[in-house]
Amino acid sequence: MSSTRRKTTPPTDDELAEQLRTAGLRRTEPRIAVLRHMGKVGRPVAHAEVAAALAKLGLDRVSVYRVLVDLARVKILTRMDLGDHVWRFDLVRGATSHAMEHPHFVCVSCGSVACLPEKAVQISARPGLDAPRAVRKRRVEVQLKGE
Numbered sequence: 156m157s158s159t160r161r162k163t164t165p166p167t168d169d170e171l172a173e174q175l176r177t178a179g180l181r182r183t184e185p186r187i188a189v190l191r192h193m194g195k196v197g198r199p200v201a202h203a204e205v206a207a208a209l210a211k212l213g214l215d216r217v218s219v220y221r222v223l224v225d226l227a228r229v230k231i232l233t234r235m236d237l238g239d240h241v242w243r244f245d246l247v248r249g250a251t252s253h254a255m256e257h258p259h260f261v262c263v264s265c266g267s268v269a270c271l272p273e274k275a276v277q278i279s280a281r282p283g284l285d286a287p288r289a290v291r292k293r294r295v296e297v298q299l300k301g302e
Contacts, residue, residue, distance in 0.1 A: 185214055198245065202219065
């Protein structure tokens with residue numbers, strides 16, 4: 156995958172509703188709003204950030220959290236802890252999560268997450284048979300932390 160992202164047309168509400176139906180969830184306005192928001196941000200975000208962005212729509216923090224957990228349960232979103240004990244959610248794209256597409260920088264002061272170009276970190280070691288299964292299958296997330 157290239158480090159530059161192509162601009163794509165955001166999915167329609169009907170397409171988002173179909174994604175929910177396929178995953179076994181009913182279409183609700185909070186679910187559509189969360190999915191729409193997650194598609195716009197394009198990076199792992201904490202519950203508080205999503206709740207703040209959707210508060211203007213009248214969605215409370217508890218409802219947003221329940222939607223995020225429901226979407227993670229059916230694998231529309233991934234839920235990850237980047238080592239700071241804050242759950243972040245991100246859209247699953249294809250067979251891998253966004254976090255596995257390229258490395259991320261996590262600011263230890265403010266907790267923000269920034270996407271780094273794929274080539275920012277090069278892993279040159281070939282995993283041997285004694286390497287953890289996730290490394291052998293190349294299902295590894297790379298994170299850099301700092302200020």
